[in-house]
Amino acid sequence: xxxxxxxxxxxxxxxxxxxxxxxxxxxxxxxxxxxxxxxxxxxxxxxxxxxxxxxxxxxxxxxxxxxxxxxxxxxxxxxxxxxxxxxxxxxxxxxxxxxxxxxxxxxxxxxxxxxxxxxxxxxxxxxxxxxxxxxxxxxxxxxxxxxxxxxxxxxxxxxxxxxxxxxxxxxxxxxxxxxxxxxxxxxxxxxxxxxxxxxxxxxxxxxxxxxxxxxxxxxxxxxxxxxxxxxxxxxxxxxxxxxxxxxxxxxxxxxxxxxxxxxxxxxxxxxxxxxxxxxxxxxxxxxxxxxxxxxxxxxxxxxxxxxxxxxxxxxxxxxxxxxxxxxxxxxxxxxxxxxxxxxxxxxxxxxxxxxxxxxxxxxxxxxxxxxxxxxxxxxxxxxxxxxxxxxxxxxxxxxxxxxxxxxxxxxxxxxxxxxxxxxxxxxxxxxxxxxxxxxxxxxxxxxxxxxxxxxxxxxxxxxxxxxxxx
Amino acid sequence: xxxxxxxxxxxxxxxxxxxxxxxxxxxxxxxxxxxxxxxxxxxxxxxxxxxxxxxxxxxxxxxxxxxxxxxxxxxxxxxxxxxxxxxxxxxxxxxxxxxxxxxxxxxxxxxxxxxxxxxxxxxxxxxxxxxx
Numbered sequence: 001x002x003x004x005x006x007x008x009x010x011x012x013x014x015x016x017x018x019x020x021x022x023x024x025x026x027x028x029x030x031x032x033x034x035x036x037x038x039x040x041x042x043x044x045x046x047x048x049x050x051x052x053x054x055x056x057x058x059x060x061x062x063x064x065x066x067x068x069x070x071x072x073x074x075x076x077x078x079x080x081x082x083x084x085x086x087x088x089x090x091x092x093x094x095x096x097x098x099x100x101x102x103x104x105x106x107x108x109x110x111x112x113x114x115x116x117x118x119x120x121x122x123x124x125x126x127x128x129x130x131x132x133x134x135x136x137x138x139x140x141x142x143x144x145x146x147x148x149x150x151x152x153x154x155x156x157x158x159x160x161x162x163x164x165x166x167x168x169x170x171x172x173x174x175x176x177x178x179x180x181x182x183x184x185x186x187x188x189x190x191x192x193x194x195x196x197x198x199x200x201x202x203x204x205x206x207x208x209x210x211x212x213x214x215x216x217x218x219x220x221x222x223x224x225x226x227x228x229x230x231x232x233x234x235x236x237x238x239x240x241x242x243x244x245x246x247x248x249x250x251x252x253x254x255x256x257x258x259x260x261x262x263x264x265x266x267x268x269x270x271x272x273x274x275x276x277x278x279x280x281x282x283x284x285x286x287x288x289x290x291x292x293x294x295x296x297x298x299x300x301x302x303x304x305x306x307x308x309x310x311x312x313x314x315x316x317x318x319x320x321x322x323x324x325x326x327x328x329x330x331x332x333x334x335x336x337x338x339x340x341x342x343x344x345x346x347x348x349x350x351x352x353x354x355x356x357x358x359x360x361x362x363x364x365x366x367x368x369x370x371x372x373x374x375x376x377x378x379x380x381x382x383x384x385x386x387x388x389x390x391x392x393x394x395x396x397x398x399x400x401x402x403x404x405x406x407x408x409x410x411x412x413x414x415x416x417x418x419x420x421x422x423x424x425x426x427x428x429x430x431x432x433x434x435x436x437x438x439x440x441x442x443x444x445x446x447x448x449x450x451x452x453x454x455x456x457x458x459x460x461x462x463x464x465x466x467x468x469x470x
Numbered sequence: 471x472x473x474x475x476x477x478x479x480x481x482x483x484x485x486x487x488x489x490x491x492x493x494x495x496x497x498x499x500x501x502x503x504x505x506x507x508x509x510x511x512x513x514x515x516x517x518x519x520x521x522x523x524x525x526x527x528x529x530x531x532x533x534x535x536x537x538x539x540x541x542x543x544x545x546x547x548x549x550x551x552x553x554x555x556x557x558x559x560x561x562x563x564x565x566x567x568x569x570x571x572x573x574x575x576x577x578x579x580x581x582x583x584x585x586x587x588x589x590x591x592x593x594x595x596x597x598x599x600x601x602x
Contacts, residue, residue: 260532260567267566267588268483275490294483413535426534 012110017103020044020061032112034084045108050080050088065104068097073108081110090117132215133231137166139224141182153233155205171203186225189218194229202231210235250423257424258309261435265298265305272298308435311368315444320362327353327403330367331392334374345381347407349374350391357470359394359401365445370405372438373464377407380428382461400451401468408461420455473599474522477503478510478541479530479564484588488528488564491592497599506533507541514548524559525602526595529582531565531572538563542579549581560598564590 003024006013012029014022025040033040033048040047049057073079073093081091094109127134127145133153136145143161151158154169161168170178181195194200194214202212211234219226272291279287331351335342342349359366370392377390385408393404412420412427419425421443424436442464446453451468475492479485485503492499502524504510510529517523531538549558561581565572566588573585584594 256567256569260565264481264484264532264566264588268481268487271487271589272483275487291486294486298483428534 009109012112014040014045014048014108014110015098016045016061016106016108018065018105020046020058023105029110032083032110033081039084048081050082064095064106065097068104068106070094070096081112089114130230133233135161135166135169135229135231136219136226137182137229138226139186141166141179143168144226150231153204153231154202160205169202171201171209174201182227185216185227189216189225189227191215191217211238253423257436258305261305261424262302265302269295269298305435305437308437308441312437312441312444315365315368315441315448318362318364318448320364322360323363325359325361325363325366327351327359327366327370327392327394330370331374333367334371337371338375338378341375342378345378345383345388347378347381347388347390349378350389352391352393354393354395355401357396357401359396359468360470361449361468365449369442369445369466370403372442373405376438377405377409377462380407380409380462382408382410382459396470399470401470403466403468405464405466406461407463411459411462412455412457414458417457421453472498472500473526473602474500474502474524475526475528475595475599476510476513476524476559477501477528478505478507478533478538479503479528480505480533481530484530487589492595495592495596495599497596499599507536507538507544510541511536511544511548514545517554519553519555521554523554523556526598527559527561528564528590528595529561531563531576532567538565539575542576542581546579546581560602562586562590562595562598564588 006015006024007026009026010028012032013024013026014029015024017023022040022043022045025035025037030037030040045061046054046057071094073095079091079093080088082088090113092111092113096107096109098105098107124145127136127147130147130149133150134145134147135143135150138144143164143166146158146161150156150161154161156168166182167175167178192215194216200212200214201209203209213232213234215230217228217230219228272295276288276291276295279285279291328351331349335349338349341347374390374392381388388408390405390407390409393402393406395402410428416425416427421439423440425439426436443453446466446468449468451466453464453466455462455464457463477485477488479488482505489501489503492501504513507529510527529538529541536544545558558581560583562584563576563582564586568587576582576585583598586594
């Protein structure tokens with residue numbers, strides 16, 4: 001009766017005595033290992049054990065008989081069986097001690113888990129292949145699986161994470177609350193993004209906090225509920241978004257200010273023209289002449305502003321080949337361009353070149369930078385100073401080309417230093433108003449060339465420092 | 471007595487136009503102008519409780535050195551310090567940009583009677599001068 005039950009079990013069963021000899025092997029076990037009954041009965045169980053642990057196996061067996069209990073074999077280790085033909089295959093083994101008058105035995109039930117291991121491998125491969133960080137936690141919030149991306153993202157090795165609470169990866173200030181969120185998710189799990197509408201952060205091993213996007217998906221396994229999270233580092237995305245927002249803000253500013261600065265002189269021109277008509281009828285010639293001159297000045301100002309706006313809008317699209325730049329040519333041309341205003345303001349344009357390597361860069365961009373800075377130096381010359389100058393100086397080291405535009409003009413008021421490179425900033429009351437776009441354009445250009453721009457300014461004058469990569 | 475008008479605007483042509491428009495009014499007017507908020511604040515700071523305040527101030531917003539907003543901030547402080555025994559003069563903002571955000575910023579100081587967009591309707595100023 002007992003034997004019949006043993007025989008007809010769908011599980012592979014082997015009865016082993018205290019010496020490790022197989023006393024009985026059911027049909028399933030014979031099929032599983034590929035032996036006939038006679039080939040197995042009376043043989044040591046070790047013939048079914050892989051070569052590499054065969055020697056160690058009797059000790060393990062002895063340990064079991066010393067403290068027999070129903071349990072699974074080799075907890076936490078991967079077990080393998082060996083078929084008659086030598087094939088190794090993954091198994092799960094249950095052990096049950098039997099005490100009978102004839103002696104002590106153990107019934108081993110053996111399950112071939114090849115299919116399960118393959119499925120697990122597939123799952124693991126898929127998880128590793130994911131471009132995102134993937135973490136699986138159990139219902140106790142313990143991390144049971146992470147992929148390589150998570151190790152890279154957080155700076156932990158997987159052994160440091162497995163078995164630990166998911167809160168290890170949560171910034172300190174949210175750690176207390178996190179279990180509450182997790183528990184509520186576990187109560188009604190569904191695939192969704194974590195913390196909709198909130199900014200999420202994660203914590204690296206070194207304590208750094210970084211913004212993340214997290215997707216959650218429940219997995220109902222045989223061992224209960226698990227949650228699989230995919231984690232994406234969105235630091236770059238946020239930076240891009242901020243850049244975009246800043247650009248947008250800038251664009252709005254630009255539209256607002258250009259419309260203002262274009263409209264204001266037009267309104268004046270209209271008003272002046274109306275008075276000219278009136279004055280002509282009253283034959284008030286001197287007033288007509290004076291107002292006509294004002295219109296000319298205003299029109300010139302408008303034209304300059306339009307030109308600057310045009311240069312600025314084009315600046316993003318200028319893409320010249322790098323060529324050797326001859327700065328002395330640029331400065332000479334600037335002298336001619338600004339001759340009238342330089343003479344009026346008594347400013348001399350000077351150059352002092354000490355570079356030993358040629359500057360390779362985009363000629364139009366460099367010219368606009370130098371022109372703008374020289375023209376500023378002329379416009380904001382300090383009439384109180386006897387000798388007024390704008391000087392272009394150069395030198396280089398092994399990696400950078402330095403250009404300095406030095407003047408002894410009025411200087412930029414200290415409280416305005418933070419606004420210098422903003423759009424439409426004017427710091428002095430001048431007869432011929434600048435567009436307020438010059439330094440903004442210079443900054444944009446220098447950035448475009450991969451360089452840096454800074455300045456020092458006091459009532460002694462201003463120095464702009466341009467450093468370009470060689 | 472002549473009505474006093476103060477214009478704070480860096481645009482010389484506009485100041486000229488405004489002056490001519492004011493001259494065309496029936497009112498006898500004395501006219502003075504300051505090119506930025508800075509000079510205007512210096513002028514108001516130099517006044518004492520005995521001085522006569524202007525009847526109308528016309529203020530531009532977009533000026534270098536000290537813009538209209540900065541002027542309003544400083545002028546608010548002067549008014550709050552009870553420097554003058556009389557209420558502050560009627561103040562108009564006159565700007566070429568009609569922007570909601572600027573209107574709000576101006577309104578916060580509770581100093582401007584109106585926000586006028588250039589070219590301004592001089593009748594608004596004339597009314598204020600008649601009742602001043």
